[in-house]
Amino acid sequence: MFESIVVAVDGSDAATRGVEAACKLSEAFGGEVHLIHALENKAVVKSDQAKRATGGNGLTSDVMDAAVKQVRSAGITPSSATVAEGDAFDEIMMIVGLYAADLVITGRRGLGTLSGMFAGSTSQQIAKHASCAFLSIK
Template identity: 35%
Template sequence: MFRKIVVGLDGSDSSENALRLACDLAQKYGSDMHLVHTPQPQSVAFALGAVAGYHAVTTMPSAAEVQEAGEKIISAGRAVAEELKQAIAETHINVGDPAENIVDCAKACGADLIVTGRRGLGSVGSLVQGSTTQRVNHLAECACLSVV
C-alpha cells in the first residue's frame, strides 16, 4: 500500500512517535523510508539554552551549529529506526521552510505517505495541530498521517 514513506523530524517527542509509527508501517508494507529535517535557528538557539520569550538574551547559532544540530536529529532518527530494525533509504537536511521541504522530498521520491508529529518544537501555531503539520497536510499530494 505504501511503497515510500517520508517522515518529518524536528527532535520533538511527537516526531519520534511519528518515526516509530512510520517504521511499523514500513515493515508491514515493505516501504522505503526517507527522513527529512529542516534545522531552524530558533529551535537550535532554544536547545542551546535560550528561554522562550527572551530572544535578545542569546545570540543566534552559526550556520555550522545549525547544521550540526540537524545532523544530530537525523542521527537520532537513524538510531530509532535501527533499534526497530528498519532501514532508511535516504536522509535529507535542507534549509528553508520545513513543510515545503517535507512536501518537496515526498514529490521527488514519489512518496505515498508523509508522517509527521502533530506538535513539534516550533512556536505555537495552533491549539490542536502544529503549523508545519497543518501546512504539510495542505500542500501534500499524497496521504498524510499526523501522530501524537
C-alpha cells in the same frame, strides 16, 4: 500500499512516535523510509556553522542522528536521511515529491515556533496541500 514513506523529524516526542509508526508500516508493507529534518532559517546549529567555516558544505543534526538510530534499531535501513535548511513545509514537500511518497508522517505539535500557532503549523499545511496520504501523530 505504502511504498515510499516520508517522516518529518524535529526531536519532539510526537516525531519520535511518528518514526516508530513509519517503521511499523514499512515492515507491514515493505515500504522505504525517508527521513527529513528542516533547520528553519536561523535554527542552524553551531556545529553546522563551524563545518561551513572550515570548508564543509553538509549539514549535521543530532535530531537526524537520533532518528536514523531509531529506524536502524527497528531493523530497517533508512532509504534517505535529509537535513535541510529552510522552511519546514517547503523542505518536507520537496522530499515528498522527490521520492514520490505515498505517505507523509509528522508529529502533530512538534517544536514549531509560536508564530506557527497563528499562521498554521507545518502539519496543518501538509494536511491541506499533500497529494498523498498524511498521518499526524500526537
